[in-house]
Amino acid sequence: MKYLLIFFLPCFILLGQQQVSTCHVPMPNRYKVQPGSKQKKTSSSYLGMKRIPAGSFMMGSHDNQGRADEYPLHPVQLKGFYMDESEVTNADFAKFVQATGYVTTAEKAIDWVEMSKQLPAGTPKPADSLLSPSSLVFVPTTGPVNLNDYSQWWEFRRGADWKHPQGPGSSIQGKDNHPVVHVSYDDALAYANWAGKRLPTEAEWEWASRGGLKNERYPWGSASVNVAPFKANSFQGNFPQEDLALDGYKSTTAPVKSFQPNGYGLYDMAGNVWEWCADWYRSDYYKQSPRLNPHGPSKSYDPDEPQVPKRVMRGGSFLCNDSYCASYRNAARMKSSPDSGLQHTGFRCVKD
Numbered sequence: 001m002k003y004l005l006i007f008f009l010p011c012f013i014l015l016g017q018q019q020v021s022t023c024h025v026p027m028p029n030r031y032k033v034q035p036g037s038k039q040k041k042t043s044s045s046y047l048g049m050k051r052i053p054a055g056s057f058m059m060g061s062h063d064n065q066g067r068a069d070e071y072p073l074h075p076v077q078l079k080g081f082y083m084d085e086s087e088v089t090n091a092d093f094a095k096f097v098q099a100t101g102y103v104t105t106a107e108k109a110i111d112w113v114e115m116s117k118q119l120p121a122g123t124p125k126p127a128d129s130l131l132s133p134s135s136l137v138f139v140p141t142t143g144p145v146n147l148n149d150y151s152q153w154w155e156f157r158r159g160a161d162w163k164h165p166q167g168p169g170s171s172i173q174g175k176d177n178h179p180v181v182h183v184s185y186d187d188a189l190a191y192a193n194w195a196g197k198r199l200p201t202e203a204e205w206e207w208a209s210r211g212g213l214k215n216e217r218y219p220w221g222s223a224s225v226n227v228a229p230f231k232a233n234s235f236q237g238n239f240p241q242e243d244l245a246l247d248g249y250k251s252t253t254a255p256v257k258s259f260q261p262n263g264y265g266l267y268d269m270a271g272n273v274w275e276w277c278a279d280w281y282r283s284d285y286y287k288q289s290p291r292l293n294p295h296g297p298s299k300s301y302d303p304d305e306p307q308v309p310k311r312v313m314r315g316g317s318f319l320c321n322d323s324y325c326a327s328y329r330n331a332a333r334m335k336s337s338p339d340s341g342l343q344h345t346g347f348r349c350v351k352d
């Protein structure tokens, strides 16, 4: 934890300035605040869930389009389970908050007293304004930018949270059926526990995404994401400056179920919002993954940011684009620290 906090400290200093993220490189990370309200489990049902059959498949990238962490292709065998047919919506999340009083990570100020206990003695406290509640919001650029400089299109905005996706002045009014965003892994886990469900393992997520198809690149098969009829909410045009929104949704979420489901009846497994999975992330996990019901490594390791423990995210978002991210592929992996939330990050749950 000490190293984790040391790593995070520069982030605090930069709060209020532009911060970083992308769907291609490591997500930004936020200091881990104290756990929120106690959640009481509700009685759960399978309403709105689809049965995902038991089976075996080859997990990972089947072609040369994958990133390094998608190899080697390896066999996986899974038990059957149920999965939410859509991403958890604002209306769903509102019920949870109303029932529990839960406060999300993005809505909490950073606890300096707690944080300072684990930092080197004498570390100066940042200004209070830099510790205020905030989250990351996408801001399109006015022209071409270096795609390796993700701070060009992400802004750490005070007051941005699940009820204010673009920050103060924005709202989710009329967006009950949009996926909830700005939720951290911790938030997603709290919701899942309350709902009597759990987050999917990474293997479960990929198996479900494939929808019964074998060795295909996308949940719908092999057709390009950019060819009408559109298969997912992604980003058309020159990322990150000009989203042509040919799919009808310009750099924002679409209502869940706006596109055709995959073979298992699951909507938006590609695009719309990133979805948290239960597993810790390791870039080399596929070299050691057990064949039967893998649950991820015991410890996280991301060579891009080895100090930061991270959880897996899957499915890509409305910002994914063939020229930059392409994470609407079944095999594409992403990772972020459990206390991070962004404008393009949500989740769905599973149940045994």
Ligand SMILES: [Ca+2]
Pocket (backbone or CB within 6 Å): 233, 234, 235, 236, 245, 246, 247, 248, 249, 250, 251, 252, 318
């Ligand atoms: Ca779109």
